Amino acid sequence: MRPDVLPVMLVFLPFLAGLLQFIAGRPAPRLGNVLVGVNLLLVLALIPGVADEGAIVANLGGWSEPLAIHLLADGLALLMLLLTALLAVAVSLYAMAAWRDQHHDALRFWTLWPLLLGSLNALFLSRDLFNIYVTLELVTLAAIPLVLLAGPGKTVDAALRYLLFALLGSLIYLAGVALLYAQAGTLDLALLADALPDSTLAGSLGASLIIVGILIKAAILPFHVWLPAAHGGAPAAVSAILSALVVKAAAYLLLRLWSGPLDPLVTPAAGQLLGALGALAILFGSWQAFRQERLKLVVAYSTVAQLGYMLLFFPMAVTAAWQGAVYHGLAHGLAKGALFLAAGNILLYLGHDRLREMRGIDRPLAVSLLAFGLAGVSIMGLPPSGGFTAKWLLLTASVETGQWWWTITLLLGGLLAAAYVFRVLRLAFLQPPENVPDRPGMVPPPLMAWSATVLAVLAIVLGVVSAPLLELLGSPVGGSE
Amino acid sequence: MSGLYQAMPLWVLLSSLLAAAVILALGEDHPRLRIGINLAAALLKLVLVGVMLLGVRAGHEFLLRVPLMPGIDLVLHADALSMLFISLSALLWLATTIYAIAYLEDSPNRARFFGFFSLCVAATMGIATAGNLFTFFLFYEMLTLSTWPLVVHRGTEKAMRAGRGYLWYTLGGSAVLLLGIVLLHGLAGSQDFVAGGTLEHLVDSHPLALTGIFLLLIGGMGVKAALAPVHGWLPTAMVAPAPVSALLHAVAVVKAGAFGIVRVVYDVYGINLMQDLGLAQLLAIMASITIIYGSLRAIWQTDLKRRLAYSTVSQVSYIALGIALANPLASIGGLVHLVHQGLMKITLFFCAGCYAETHGIHAIEDLDGIGRRMPWTTAMFTLGALGMIGLPPLAGFISKWYLGLGAVAAGQFWVVGVLLASTVLNAIYFLPILHRVWFRPPRDEQTEGLAEAAPGLLGPTLFAGFAALAAGLFAGFDWSPLAWVELLVEREYSP
Numbered sequence: 001m002r003p004d005v006l007p008v009m010l011v012f013l014p015f016l017a018g019l020l021q022f023i024a025g026r027p028a029p030r031l032g033n034v035l036v037g038v039n040l041l042l043v044l045a046l047i048p049g050v051a052d053e054g055a056i057v058a059n060l061g062g063w064s065e066p067l068a069i070h071l072l073a074d075g076l077a078l079l080m081l082l083l084t085a086l087l088a089v090a091v092s093l094y095a096m097a098a099w100r101d102q103h104h105d106a107l108r109f110w111t112l113w114p115l116l117l118g119s120l121n122a123l124f125l126s127r128d129l130f131n132i133y134v135t136l137e138l139v140t141l142a143a144i145p146l147v148l149l150a151g152p153g154k155t156v157d158a159a160l161r162y163l164l165f166a167l168l169g170s171l172i173y174l175a176g177v178a179l180l181y182a183q184a185g186t187l188d189l190a191l192l193a194d195a196l197p198d199s200t201l202a203g204s205l206g207a208s209l210i211i212v213g214i215l216i217k218a219a220i221l222p223f224h225v226w227l228p229a230a231h232g233g234a235p236a237a238v239s240a241i242l243s244a245l246v247v248k249a250a251a252y253l254l255l256r257l258w259s260g261p262l263d264p265l266v267t268p269a270a271g272q273l274l275g276a277l278g279a280l281a282i283l284f285g286s287w288q289a290f291r292q293e294r295l296k297l298v299v300a301y302s303t304v305a306q307l308g309y310m311l312l313f314f315p316m317a318v319t320a321a322w323q324g325a326v327y328h329g330l331a332h333g334l335a336k337g338a339l340f341l342a343a344g345n346i347l348l349y350l351g352h353d354r355l356r357e358m359r360g361i362d363r364p365l366a367v368s369l370l371a372f373g374l375a376g377v378s379i380m381g382l383p384p385s386g387g388f389t390a391k392w393l394l395l396t397a398s399v400e401t402g403q404w405w406w407t408i409t410l411l412l413g414g415l416l417a418a419a420y421v422f423r424v425l426r427l428a429f430l431q432p433p434e435n436v437p438d439r440p441g442m443v444p445p446p447l448m449a450w451s452a453t454v455l456a457v458l459a460i461v462l463g464v465v466s467a468p469l470l471e472l473l474g475s476p477v478g479g480s481e
Numbered sequence: 482m483s484g485l486y487q488a489m490p491l492w493v494l495l496s497s498l499l500a501a502a503v504i505l506a507l508g509e510d511h512p513r514l515r516i517g518i519n520l521a522a523a524l525l526k527l528v529l530v531g532v533m534l535l536g537v538r539a540g541h542e543f544l545l546r547v548p549l550m551p552g553i554d555l556v557l558h559a560d561a562l563s564m565l566f567i568s569l570s571a572l573l574w575l576a577t578t579i580y581a582i583a584y585l586e587d588s589p590n591r592a593r594f595f596g597f598f599s600l601c602v603a604a605t606m607g608i609a610t611a612g613n614l615f616t617f618f619l620f621y622e623m624l625t626l627s628t629w630p631l632v633v634h635r636g637t638e639k640a641m642r643a644g645r646g647y648l649w650y651t652l653g654g655s656a657v658l659l660l661g662i663v664l665l666h667g668l669a670g671s672q673d674f675v676a677g678g679t680l681e682h683l684v685d686s687h688p689l690a691l692t693g694i695f696l697l698l699i700g701g702m703g704v705k706a707a708l709a710p711v712h713g714w715l716p717t718a719m720v721a722p723a724p725v726s727a728l729l730h731a732v733a734v735v736k737a738g739a740f741g742i743v744r745v746v747y748d749v750y751g752i753n754l755m756q757d758l759g760l761a762q763l764l765a766i767m768a769s770i771t772i773i774y775g776s777l778r779a780i781w782q783t784d785l786k787r788r789l790a791y792s793t794v795s796q797v798s799y800i801a802l803g804i805a806l807a808n809p810l811a812s813i814g815g816l817v818h819l820v821h822q823g824l825m826k827i828t829l830f831f832c833a834g835c836y837a838e839t840h841g842i843h844a845i846e847d848l849d850g851i852g853r854r855m856p857w858t859t860a861m862f863t864l865g866a867l868g869m870i871g872l873p874p875l876a877g878f879i880s881k882w883y884l885g886l887g888a889v890a891a892g893q894f895w896v897v898g899v900l901l902a903s904t905v906l907n908a909i910y911f912l913p914i915l916h917r918v919w920f921r922p923p924r925d926e927q928t929e930g931l932a933e934a935a936p937g938l939l940g941p942t943l944f945a946g947f948a949a950l951a952a953g954l955f956a957g958f959d960w961s962p963l964a965w966v967e968l969l970v971e972r973e974y975s976p
Binding site for chain 2: 019054165199363366370377382383384388389392393396399400407411412414415426429430431465466467471472
């Protein structure tokens with residue numbers, strides 16, 4: 001099989017599976033699980049090619065350069081695909097157990113989830129501002145109905161708000177794309193940087209609009225307001241996908257565009273501004289996470305905070321910062337997936353997720369709490385974990401560039417994260433109250449408990465296998481090189 | 482074969498790490514199997530450490546290097562200094578495990594307890610064999626995380642408060658330490674620990690940066706080493722079960738901090754550089770203040786374990802003091818105290834646990850006449866206390882003697898004053914206890930008759946007590962901690 005078939009399959013197989021599920025009309029979780037398994041294998045099969053050649057290009061339709069639709073897998077795209085594929089497997093196994101008896105919800109989940117997966121894959125592989133717009137929209141349109149699976153009427157407000165922000169973000173992004181197209185006459189990421197005239201007002205405006213649009217989608221402070229309710233309210237499997245992948249995809253896009261086509265347009269001041277937004281997100285998000293009374297909201301606000309770390313690349317813009325930001329994306333994805341799945345298990349067992357009433361829950365939920373604890377280690381950025389590797393890289397970048405204010409932000413962020421993670425973990429160690437309240441829920445089946453734990457363990461393992469992954473990623477040079 | 486032999490530090494590490502994993506996985510359902518695995522692992526570790534001791538003495542190289550990130554390796558390396566710490570931990574792990582099994586009999590969540598306990602020891606092994614600051618930090622944090630569940634094990638509000646204090650202090654300290662490590666990495670790249678330090682060439686170009694980084698490193702580690710004024714977590718953490726206190730004070734946490742200070746001074750900066758920068762004097766003063774302050778605070782404590790905790794604050798700083806005097810004799814005194822203090826303090830905490838578990842005694846005033854009921858335990862307590870005061874020929878005396886000689890040799894006569902003052906203060910807070918336990922009549926006349934601690938508690942206590950005694954009595958022998966430290970210091974001071 002030629003390697004350039006792989007990217008094409010990564011996009012079309014999930015869509016096909018989603019379509020099949022829709023036609024079948026009754027939930028087929030097996031199909032979904034086969035799909036995510038195949039998806040993972042396809043991504044793994046991509047690794048040798050990308051490692052050898054730097055990138056694999058698939059040219060759809062065979063048109064020549066200005067019209068061509070490329071799918072291109074380079075190191076950055078591959079790492080994101082890998083993260084997505086791993087999470088997809090864990091989440092699908094979890095979802096299979098979680099929705100076993102709910103026919104209606106299961107049907108909707110197994111239809112939408114493959115579509116979302118395919119859209120994410122397409123987003124990571126796209127090399128064209130307009131295709132990226134389309135895939136961003138697809139991601140949003142598949143994600144929002146998933147939020148509604150929480151139950152009748154529960155998350156309608158959250159989903160509507162999510163929809164509103166997402167559409168606003170898309171519109172602004174599209175306006176920026178139009179401006180750039182008027183200037184450069186191409187939308188291809190590889191050609192754009194050279195085609196853009198130097199420092200025109202329209203060019204700068206276009207770049208700003210694109211960036212703002214993405215910031216809204218990535219829920220970066222101050223555009224985070226839609227996130228906690230949507231991520232906190234959705235069912236656990238959906239929350240995991242949204243927090244670990246969907247917002248991450250937008251943050252990924254910002255990294256990709258900034259270091260590629262937008263490179264001639266961006267200024268150091270803009271980088272500092274984005275960094276400042278990131279730092280604010282870290283501090284504010286962590287503080288909010290610490291103050292929440294419900295477990296899933298703690299985890300959701302933690303996402304607001306953690307996304308901020310990825311923005312610290314922009315002011316520093318050196319290789320270590322690039323590696324740190326991307327690695328943080330990976331580590332956070334795995335850890336956050338584990339946190340949401342574990343939180344879902346706790347919710348299932350207790351029938352609620354109010355922190356006050358959670359004392360002494362350790363025994364029946366030991367595995368889920370283990371997952372929460374291990375994922376927490378990565379979220380706090382303590383070694384050995386992917387989160388620590390990322391923090392270390394970002395710290396060295398801040399020392400290298402002499403921008404000490406990010407050093408302080410990073411250290412402070414770690415302490416704040418410890419505050420909210422341990423606030424939850426301590427509940428497991430507190431003595432149960434005298435009269436143990438009636439706990440209606442069931443003990444989560446092993447599949448649900450272990451899928452969370454596997455993700456958490458992967459987040460830890462990420463701290464030990466960073467050398468080959470970072471080599472795969474390379475340095476922050478233009479998109480297709 | 483030689484590869485496997487070279488990787489001994491890894492096997493020693495894994496012997497507790499895997500034990501921890503298995504114990505946690507087993508859960509509460511198989512207590513016997515769990516205990517069996519735990520003890521087997523502890524014994525296995527002891528054998529492995531024995532092999533390593535012979536190897537290091539014969540000059541074998543134990544080194545394992547795994548690349549982690551571009552330019553950063555995970556390095557496990559066993560040298561004489563590592564072995565000092567490893568042997569102590571391995572020996573006391575076994576003793577403490579046996580003690581803890583008896584102590585926690587029939588209490589809930591034992592698997593969790595022993596799992597994290599083993600994890601804690603694994604982290605200690607990593608700290609001892611870390612071959613560079615990065616690796617050291619990795620295990621240093623692992624220690625922080627694995628100790629917290631032990632501190633809050635009881636699950637009471639009080640334990641939770643102690644746990645919170647512990648976390649804030651140690652995580653804050655770690656953040657400072659990490660900052661120091663990152664800055665040093667930026668300045669000098671990744672450096673392995675090398676006797677005599679690796680930074681001498683930077684002294685002319687970056688004296689201020691080196692000074693600042695030194696303060697960050699020592700400050701960060703000082704939190705675990707309970708240097709005043711960042712010692713506050715230690716006395717509150719004594720709400721944890723007695724075996725945990727023993728572990729915190731003698732084997733793992735406090736020692737990890739002190740050990741880290743030794744590493745930074747010896748193998749990162751080097752003694753000469755530290756003196757050139759004028760930091761030796763500063764460290765000596767900080768240590769001295771802590772010695773006096775801890776002893777003073779100990780006098781006013783009415784709770785036995787709290788008094789012992791403040792005593793630790795004071796005694797652990799002997800190690801830093803010995804290093805800071807930057808002279809071979811004082812170094813011997815400081816380093817040997819790493820072992821001596823460990824043996825004596827674990828004896829004292831074991832005894833405190835025996836009193837608490839057997840007769841429910843926590844306050845010092847309730848100890849009246851306990852010597853008649855628990856003669857063995859009390860004899861061991863006496864040994865430990867007299868050793869701490871520094872009565873010849875007990876272990877504490879050896880440490881203080883060398884420290885004093887070193888201070889004189891270094892011309893720092895005020896340190897002799899500190900040592901004398903500390904000895905007097907030690908006597909002031911320990912002798913009244915000894916008087917109570919042996920010479921006062923019991924408060925409650927009904928409680929006459931022999932009532933010793935359970936064998937599982939008494940055994941390890943006797944073992945630790947006699948080990949402390951032997952360390953002092955046989956200090957002149959070839960395999961004593963003192964002899965080992967002399968070997969080590971010889972290597973450090975003869976480049």
